[in-house]
Amino acid sequence: MDSTGGQKKDGLAYARMSAVDGTTHARRITRIYFRLRSVLLTVMACIGVLSLLLFIGATAFGLRPMVVISASMEPTVGVGSLILSVETPADSLLVGDVITVRAGDTKHMVTHRIVESGECRQGRCSFILKGDANIARDPHQVSIESAPRMWLVLPRVGYVIVWMRTWPGLITVALTLVSLLLLVVIVPRTGTRQG
Incomplete structure (x- = not known):
């Protein structure tokens, strides 16, 4: 009886530890996801602001980028x-x-x-x-x-602009935008608490 009861307790303890490990792993993945999303959003925001400033400068003040x-x-x-x-x-x-x-x-x-x-x-x-x-x-x-x-x-900013006009640059920008859209729209369900 004692041995059977001990096995049940060990099984429950193992199940609890597995659940804790799974939750910890899910939290780690969620943390990585949000960090990656934050970095991509920051990079794209900087590119967007620079592009907007160049456009406004070109139209309002007659600036010519070369x-x-x-x-x-x-x-x-x-x-x-x-x-x-x-x-x-x-x-x-x-x-x-x-x-x-x-x-x-x-x-x-x-x-x-x-x-x-x-x-x-x-x-x-x-x-x-x-x-x-x-x-x-x-x-x-x-x-x-x-x-x-x-x-x-x-x-060095010109390097980026010249590269973005090439096929590899255009493809990279397109993939980055799609990835960013997916990261923003798709919220990971792992690690979220059920109310």
Whole structure:
């Protein structure tokens, strides 16, 4: 009798311990879920706020975002930086300003510093530019009515924007958004208390 009673007690104790272990495991999973959801929400919120600020800035203040792909302006502006520029009349540009213009007769755009200003006629001014990292000045003098003048530099942010325009980037963003939606909408039922 004693041995049978002891076995029953041991069985009950084991069942209780298993239930406690199961509850602890469920709580751990729930904790991990909420941490992961919090991190993803924070990351997506930051991306959303940055995108919104860029959009508002572009529409309200005439800001133009541009990604730097060469090292000619280092260390001031590194490769992969995102530049926010404001379209500025030529007669308001000064020596020392960093502007973006076409390089000679090519379609390529360069972002260089004004090192010398020439004469202005009927709102059109001529400038000589030079990249901070370059030894020589640019070979062509530019004649412009206006140009985007650098207002803000965001180091390395351009890498993210360029990558997000590629297929792997687009797929990653789409999967992240779907995952975030699932994490927000689907609430884990494990570890919840029954009332």
